[in-house]
Amino acid sequence: MKEKDQGFTLIELLVVMIIIGILAAIAIPVFLNQRKKAAETAAKADVSTIGKEIAAYYVDGTLPLTLTVTAAAVTPPVWTLADAGTPVYTTSGKLSGKNTTSGTVTDGTNFCVQVDPGASIAGAGIWSYNQDGLKKGAC
Numbered sequence: 001m002k003e004k005d006q007g008f009t010l011i012e013l014l015v016v017m018i019i020i021g022i023l024a025a026i027a028i029p030v031f032l033n034q035r036k037k038a039a040e041t042a043a044k045a046d047v048s049t050i051g052k053e054i055a056a057y058y059v060d061g062t063l064p065l066t067l068t069v070t071a072a073a074v075t076p077p078v079w080t081l082a083d084a085g086t087p088v089y090t091t092s093g094k095l096s097g098k099n100t101t102s103g104t105v106t107d108g109t110n111f112c113v114q115v116d117p118g119a120s121i122a123g124a125g126i127w128s129y130n131q132d133g134l135k136k137g138a139c
Helices: 012-062
Strands: 066-069 079-083 090-094 100-107 110-116 128-131 133-136
Touching: 012 079, 012 090, 012 100, 012 110, 012 128, 012 133, 066 100
Parallel strands: none
Antiparallel strands: 066 079, 079 090, 100 110, 110 128, 128 133
């Protein structure tokens, strides 16, 4: 008995490997989904900022606004809102990550802007903001 080899049996090793496999099967999909959630959260924040800037302008402003975005090669892209008044009203901000934006602004009661997290994040959706607020989907 004194010379008996000490160690794990094959059954014990298999049980441990099965437990690790089960934990990995639960955890991996959760971690893979975090990137999509982060991209959508950034898109919601960007579109809300732009939409609130438009709404704030139309508290006193009356002229139509133009939304422009720098070229996609510029990192991070910069959006700009401007009117044709004298003096010209402008405001701008940076988009998060690889987000792109577009939209139309007619007046304070008829506008819609959208932000797309881009094709780099599989499954991340477009978010839009209009006079009624934030919603998932394009304008």
